[in-house]
Amino acid sequence: MFSKLKSSSINALFLLTYSLILAPWTCFFVMNQPIYLLEWNIINISSCTMTLTIILDMISLSFSNVVCLISGCVMLFSSSYMSHDPFLKRFIWLVMLFVLSMNMLVFISSLPAILLGWDGLGIVSFALVIYYQNMKSLGAGMLTVLANRIGDVMILISIGILVLQGHWIIVSMWDFHLSAYVVLTITIAAMTKSAQIPFSAWLPAAMAAPTPVSALVHSSTLVTAGVFLLIRFFPFLSQSSLFQPSLLFISVLTLLMAGIGANYENDLKKIIALSTLSQLGVMMMSLAMNMVYLSLFHLYTHALFKALLFLCAGMIIHNNLNGQDIRSMGLISSQAPVTVACLNIANLSLCGAPFLSGFYSKDLILETSLASPTSGLMVLLIFLATGMTAAYSLRLSFCSLWSNMKTPPLHAKAEKNPYVNWATTVLTLAAIVAGALFQSIFLPFSPEPFILPTMYKFLTIIVILLGLFLSATFWEADFFPKKMNKIKFFFTTMWFLAPTSAQPLTKLSMLLGTNLMKSVDQGWLEILGGQGAFASVSKGFVMNQKFQIKSFNFFILNMLFFVMMILLLMKI
Numbered sequence: 001m002f003s004k005l006k007s008s009s010i011n012a013l014f015l016l017t018y019s020l021i022l023a024p025w026t027c028f029f030v031m032n033q034p035i036y037l038l039e040w041n042i043i044n045i046s047s048c049t050m051t052l053t054i055i056l057d058m059i060s061l062s063f064s065n066v067v068c069l070i071s072g073c074v075m076l077f078s079s080s081y082m083s084h085d086p087f088l089k090r091f092i093w094l095v096m097l098f099v100l101s102m103n104m105l106v107f108i109s110s111l112p113a114i115l116l117g118w119d120g121l122g123i124v125s126f127a128l129v130i131y132y133q134n135m136k137s138l139g140a141g142m143l144t145v146l147a148n149r150i151g152d153v154m155i156l157i158s159i160g161i162l163v164l165q166g167h168w169i170i171v172s173m174w175d176f177h178l179s180a181y182v183v184l185t186i187t188i189a190a191m192t193k194s195a196q197i198p199f200s201a202w203l204p205a206a207m208a209a210p211t212p213v214s215a216l217v218h219s220s221t222l223v224t225a226g227v228f229l230l231i232r233f234f235p236f237l238s239q240s241s242l243f244q245p246s247l248l249f250i251s252v253l254t255l256l257m258a259g260i261g262a263n264y265e266n267d268l269k270k271i272i273a274l275s276t277l278s279q280l281g282v283m284m285m286s287l288a289m290n291m292v293y294l295s296l297f298h299l300y301t302h303a304l305f306k307a308l309l310f311l312c313a314g315m316i317i318h319n320n321l322n323g324q325d326i327r328s329m330g331l332i333s334s335q336a337p338v339t340v341a342c343l344n345i346a347n348l349s350l351c352g353a354p355f356l357s358g359f360y361s362k363d364l365i366l367e368t369s370l371a372s373p374t375s376g377l378m379v380l381l382i383f384l385a386t387g388m389t390a391a392y393s394l395r396l397s398f399c400s401l402w403s404n405m406k407t408p409p410l411h412a413k414a415e416k417n418p419y420v421n422w423a424t425t426v427l428t429l430a431a432i433v434a435g436a437l438f439q440s441i442f443l444p445f446s447p448e449p450f451i452l453p454t455m456y457k458f459l460t461i462i463v464i465l466l467g468l469f470l471s472a473t474f475w476e477a478d479f480f481p482k483k484m485n486k487i488k489f490f491f492t493t494m495w496f497l498a499p500t501s502a503q504p505l506t507k508l509s510m511l512l513g514t515n516l517m518k519s520v521d522q523g524w525l526e527i528l529g530g531q532g533a534f535a536s537v538s539k540g541f542v543m544n545q546k547f548q549i550k551s552f553n554f555f556i557l558n559m560l561f562f563v564m565m566i567l568l569l570m571k572i
Helices: 002-032 058-081 088-107 111-129 135-165 179-193 202-208 211-237 243-264 268-288 292-319 337-351 357-371 376-402 418-445 459-474 486-492 497-528 530-571
Strands: 036-045 048-056
Touching: 002 058, 002 088, 048 058, 048 088, 048 111, 058 088, 058 211, 058 292, 058 418, 088 111, 088 211, 111 135, 111 179, 111 202, 111 211, 135 179, 135 202, 135 497, 179 211, 179 243, 202 211, 202 268, 202 497, 211 268, 211 292, 243 268, 243 376, 243 486, 268 292, 268 357, 268 376, 292 337, 292 357, 292 418, 337 357, 337 376, 337 418, 337 459, 357 376, 357 418, 357 459, 376 459, 497 530
Parallel strands: none
Antiparallel strands: 036 048
16 A cells, blocks of 8 residues: 555656646746747648647646646545555556646647547546446446547547648638638537537536546546637637637526536535536636636636535545535534635635635636626626526535534544645645736736726625525525426436436437347348348258259159150050
8 A cells, every 4th residue: 555655646746846847937938928839740741741749838838737736736635535446556547647638738739639638638537437337437437438529520520621721730720711610620629528518418427436536637627628729729710700609608508507507416526516517618608708818817726726626525525434415414614624624715716705716717707798798698697607606605515514413423534644635735725826826927918908887896796695695595405395396307407418418319329229130130131141041042952952853753754654655656
């Protein structure tokens, strides 16, 4: 066990050191804004060149920095959390492969080479989701990998179309007669990875993975790969007139669906997964409103506090004898005070509480949406979803942290573990400070200064407080109906996305397979295949034999008739 602990701790130390070394270089790129393209020509086919292009700019370096910081903290946390796992070494390798794939996606600006990182993320996430090797994990893994396959195919199609340009370098793309198809394929690819409607069902299902995987893969890094792809392609994508309105519509629907679903959900990890889905909707919505750098700002702050939220949830599940239902939890604040303090900081940051990291990015996005020329209905739905974020966050705290104790007073003394404490402390500091630090970086890139009325300025805080007030007023154990009714089923299944993503596909494929087996394998192939050929040949042999017997009999009769005729003639 010591060697396993040692190997995961060494990997965590390596990732944190890399992040620390990269930090001053990131600051240099932020201050001076240089962009370096390192190009390696691999092969020339006619006028089309295959190149490996590495891009070094502010976005790639800062993204890599955040990914490696979170990965280091998660590996540190895993050193304790998964110390008794028999396959810890495999888990460490998978996480390191994931970090490598993510860095390939970030630093490479050639689309065929990006596919390596993009596909690597899909394969590694599938391997991590099925890590526990039970039926639930396998079902979730299949849903995850099939949703991601759609995105992979879309990237392949866009590579094929971009042959017309003669190159695949993202930063130097231009408008051409098939650019609308490229816009469509890239957008669908980003929507599959970032779990936007109608590809949202795989993200809550992927919570079957171990908690450190949820903290790293399904909250802060993998799911933001789609947003990152759109940020990279944004100058090209924004040339299409339909791109931004359609993305806004889809992202606001996702935002609303996840917000309502999280208020009905009882699984601790699924609530946090739905909140991730909601925040991904915020990022996509800010992209649709032309706020590229604010989307990146929110991506970074969200990654930090959401990873912390998942790690704290992991400790609560660990203390709760591996139970994830928030209705069976209670009075955790007295059992694990440090974990609960970190969880509350992450929760408040998620709601957008003033002066925490989530406030700086989320508040700025919402205020800019008020000032931008957008549909009033869309803005209303955005603020409604923001109020729901506050409501489900308070419900989570009410259920698990401050309600009466519902379990036996037995819990693991996990808070004495230095690995866990260091991981949560680093991310807590980031969740508090990162917003103010990133604000000085991203404010120069924000849209032109605008003036809001006092009412609009306080609208975000009012909506958050109203969400908290309504949650505190209406939420109680008996508030929601105990029995499943149609409305509750509609909201808990993410507007029927969960069953329609899995069941019809399975049923159709099963029916198709059965019909093909009956009509082809047990039907025509029986006639035309091996058994049919054998039956035909056998029948032919039998018929031939019958024919030969009949021919022989006919020959004998002829001979007798001939002999009789000769005898008659001789008598005469």
